[in-house]
Amino acid sequence: MKVFFAALxxxxxxxxxxxxxxxxxxxxxxxLQEWHNPETYRWNTTNWWNAANITTVxxxxxxxxxxxxxxxxxxxxFERNKGKNFLNSYYDDEGWWALAWIDAYRxxxxxxxxxxxxxxxxDMTTGYDEICGGGIYWKKPQQYKNAIANGxxxxxxxRLHQEAPxxxxxxxxxxxxGELVWKWYRETGIIxxxxxxxxxxxxDCQPNRGRNWTYNQGVTMAVMxxxxxxxxxxxxxxxxxx
Numbered sequence: 451m452k453v454f455f456a457a458l459x460x461x462x463x464x465x466x467x468x469x470x471x472x473x474x475x476x477x478x479x480x481x482l483q484e485w486h487n488p489e490t491y492r493w494n495t496t497n498w499w500n501a502a503n504i505t506t507v508x509x510x511x512x513x514x515x516x517x518x519x520x521x522x523x524x525x526x527x528f529e530r531n532k533g534k535n536f537l538n539s540y541y542d543d544e545g546w547w548a549l550a551w552i553d554a555y556r557x558x559x560x561x562x563x564x565x566x567x568x569x570x571x572x573d574m575t576t577g578y579d580e581i582c583g584g585g586i587y588w589k590k591p592q593q594y595k596n597a598i599a600n601g602x603x604x605x606x607x608x609r610l611h612q613e614a615p616x617x618x619x620x621x622x623x624x625x626x627x628g629e630l631v632w633k634w635y636r637e638t639g640i641i642x643x644x645x646x647x648x649x650x651x652x653x654d655c656q657p658n659r660g661r662n663w664t665y666n667q668g669v670t671m672a673v674m675x676x677x678x679x680x681x682x683x684x685x686x687x688x689x690x691x692x
Contacts, residue, residue, distance in 0.1 A: 479511060479520075491523070491530040498538060501527070502546035509553045524554060528563065535569050539590045541577045544570050545602025552609045564613055571606050575620035575627065582655040584634035596651025597640050601669035604628045604635065608676040625680070632677065636689070641670065646692045 482504065485493040492501040505527050508520040528551070536547040548570040555563035577586035577599070586603050588594045607628030610617070617624065635641070639657040640649050648670045650661035677686035 475511065479508075482507075486523070491526045499540070499543040499546045501531075502536075502543070502550045505550045506546075506553055509550065509557055513553075513557055521558075524557075528554070528566070532566065535573070536566065537570065537573050540588065540599075541574050541586055541590070542588060542596075542599040542602055544574050545599065545606055548574070548606045549602065549609065552606070552613060555613060567606070567610060568614070568617065568619060571603075571610060571624070571627075572619050574603050574606070577603075578631075582652055583638065585631060585638070585652075588651065594651055594653075597635075597648050597666040598650075598663075598669060600631055600635055600640075601648075601666060601673060604631050604673045605669060605676065607631070608673065608680060611680065612676075628673075628677075632673065632686075635670075641689065 482493070485495060487494050493504055496504065505524060508524055512518070512520055512524070536551075537544055548567045551563040551567040551570070554560070555567065574586060577590070577592075578584070579592075581592075582595055585595045585600050588596045588599045604627075607624040610619075610624040611628065615623065615625065619627070622630070638652060638655075640651065641647075642649055642657070642659070645662075647662045648666040649657040649659060650663060650666065651658055671690060674683075674686040674690040677683040678690070
């Protein structure tokens with residue numbers, strides 16, 4: 451249920467200032483908040499990473515609506531859950547949180563959000579090695595290199611570059627990390643050049659054919675858009691068009 455709400459709002463928030471989307475989004479948010487737990491500042495029935503998605507929804511709604519209604523909740527999600535720096539055993543979970551806090555930094559200008567995103571990203575770099583030519587794992591310790599973990603890693607790197615381009619994290623600037631993994635990603639066959647769908651990941655360093663999840667498509671497309679936005683990467687643009 452929460453994944454449905456998150457997907458709906460991420461899409462609908464673009465149209466929040468235009469009827470009938472305004473009323474629909476606001477009604478959806480009110481329903482979503484019925485699951486809000488004031489003790490944990492998360493949402494009942496959601497997983498850890500879904501809470502990051504919902505936080506992103508509230509941030510984006512705040513940006514496009516100009517409403518300050520959810521600013522206290524966004525801040526309390528951070529303050530109540532920052533004890534472990536939003537880290538766990540799954541690199542993709544960490545990526546969702548890093549992206550949420552980059553968005554929060556863009557919204558508020560508060561450095562604590564950017565610094566947390568950098569801390570999370572630094573942990574994500576520990577999942578990188580040269581097995582299968584590069585890329586990060588999905589789960590600690592060293593389990594399965596897949597599209598979503600690497601997609602979120604690249605997207606986080608590229609957005610961190612936009613906010614703090616000269617920062618060095620684990621020996622590289624964020625853009626270096628993003629471009630390094632993008633080069634590996636497109637060479638692995640994870641993007642199927644026959645169907646132009648993103649496969650789920652690698653088994654024995656070969657792509658799992660026919661395992662196509664929508665979130666892998668969306669995150670990969672976002673990476674391509676960011677690459678073009680940053681350095682006019684025409685190859686990424688062509689891949690996006692395909």
